[in-house]
Amino acid sequence: MSTKFKHEKSVENIFKDNFEEAAREKGYIYTSASLDGQDRLVGADYLFTNHASFSIVEFKYREGDLLSEVKKEKRLQLCKALHENTKIRPLHNKCHFAAWSDNKEEITIEANIYYNEVCNKEFWGDSFSHIESPTINTRQSENDFIDSFLVGKEGASFKVFNEYMQWLLNLGDETNTNGYLELLVSNPFNRRAAGVPFTSVEMMQKWVADNAKKLAQANTRRNGRSGPGGSGGRFG
Template identity: 40%
Template sequence: MTSPLKRKHELSVMNVFISRLKKAAEGKGKRFIGVPLDGQDAWLGADCFMTEGSRFAIAEFKYEESDIRSEKKKRRRLAMCKALRGDMTRLSEHLACHLIAWSIPDEKRTIVLNGYAHEVCNAQIWGEQNGLDDKAYPDPRYEDQLFIDEFLSGNMGLTFEDFEAYISWLSDFEDSGTGSIELLIENPNEDAIGALEFTSLGKLKVWMDNNPPRPTPPRSSSSSGPSFGP
């Protein structure tokens, strides 16, 4: 199905996905943080950071699948792909926490995710001269709802310690990489407009551990709407 939209809506795809994930987390009594990485995407290779407190991940977002090819403009990603090729332990960690996502223009536009390397680290993107696999690995692709369920169940993403180590590893491919992530998030404990600043992942983790989500108040058995019963 061809989309009637004429422009790229990469940011909107990210916002839709993060909104769905946040609602699902709140339904399970969890606090979800999903925020853009702003200019840090250059060395992280991802647009968005996400966590529900115990699992951590980053994701690059594209509007549609054909836009994945634009990653070949980012030479740092080629260095990462080559390094992953010879390190199966790091590759396993990468596939669990470093994702790429895009939308499919069917009747109700859906979002699909896969490990970044499974879609980008191949000869179709970078050419045959780099010694990468011939083509993408589509088999482990997740539709958005399946990924959300797996992430909130602890089956995707990395623990804090492993994720922090992975981010430090990513910084090796960037001269100005700091090895840590800065985050600016909405303060979920305030009704008024407010923001919290974190200069490292560790500080965010401490804050989340010390600020668990408030219990959801039970629904009232009474209803103010019309009654259709006897």
């Protein structure tokens, strides 16, 4: 379907809503957090977790809009660092993704590992010529990605995710934040409250661990399910 305007924020919202709905249907606790202006630091717009697996996702309206990543200085630095760092790349592959919508009448969303989609010669020319074009065999539909994430086949454990995020946030002399990252999530215990703020991924995870039973009960009530809440990513 042809459109006159860019709808990146709508793609984010569709993905987020579908993720939340799938998590509730399958009985998983779910939290997401916009990274707001910090996307320039981490190369992603949103953080997603079912409290067992974690990921960050960069969103674009269309596949062609991914080329706008070349305008962001840290992205080339990220591509080069991932190419050279054989220890960090497997961590990246588990938890850092890009997603965009297709141009069909009924819009669907595709996802791929960020490095596999963005770090190649088609994007960067001679500045990054190690790979000719995007690695399309790791692309998957939004539904397949979400389903795989919820059962632990996509996304990273907190330990792996936190290691990657610390590396990412400290990448580059001019843009590193020494691991500082602000997150604001909805308060599941009081929907009238503005939210719950954190200044690191560790703080959010500690809050999740401290409130695991209450989070499970809150999700159970909203989902209309009965059953005890657990301390992992699933309840019921």
